[in-house]
Amino acid sequence: MSKNMTGRWGMAALTALVCAGSVALTAPAAPAAQPPASAAVTARSAAGQVEQAGSAAVRAPGVSRAQVLARAKTWLTANNGRPVPYSQVKRWKDGFRQDCSGYVSMTLRLPAPGPNTVGLKNNGFTRRIAMKDLAPGDLVLKANSNSADLRHVVIFAGWSNSGHTAYKSYEQAGGVGTRFKQHSYGVNGRDGYHAHRPVNITG
Structure with missing residues (x-):
């Protein structure tokens, strides 16, 4: 073979090698392994419990609106006739936290000790609705604060007037405990409170 032919074959082999390397470098990486669909996403509550996102909501038994309100009333006198x-x-004796979200979790028959307010909003336990669509047993909650002291949730029990400017509600309030009180949280749409419907409400 001539010297020129040997040079051409050598150059062709070198070019093929460079191209192969280029393809190897630019080939898309294999997709990262995904966790199984059944894997539970967890979130740390304000009280330190680990909560399951979504899966616990699916397992929560159904509860009627009348049952939610009836269960809410029990904490008004559960402490030897006191809230x-x-x-x-x-x-509390039933295993639920004695804060606003623990109380709501008890009324909704969610797993004790109950998700915190952020969990009630984000972890599949509720869905956002319009304030005008509130029905007894629905929730009005504020969860967009970094401080647990500024987050809150109440149980809607019915409108107080035809103008829908205030409503009756059950809540677990700091320094007070369980109470039935009129509120206007969320009515003006500017205080961070929004209406949510529990997904396990049956009617």
Whole structure:
């Protein structure tokens, strides 16, 4: 073979090698392994419990609106005829936290000790609705604060007037405990409170 032919074959082999390397470098990487669909997403509550996102909501038994309100009333006198005292860390005899979201979780028959307010909003337990669509047993909650002391949730029990400027509600309030009170949270649309419907409400 001539010297010129040998040079041409050598150059062709070198070019093929460079191209092959280029393809290897630019080939898309294999997709990262995805967690199984059944894997539970967890979130840390304000009180330190680990909550399951979504899966716990699916497992929550159904509850009627009348049952939610009836269960809400029980904490008004559960403490030897007095309201259950408020606490973000203590649990009542039924295993639920004695704060606003623990109380709501009890009324909705969610797993004890109950998700926190952020969990009620984001973890599949509720869905956002318009304030005008509120029905007894629905929730009005504020969860967009970094401070647990500025987050809150109440149980809607019915409108107080035909203008829908205030409503009756059950809540677990700091320094007070369980109470039935008129509120206007969320009515003006500017205070961070929004209406939510529990997904396990049956009617």
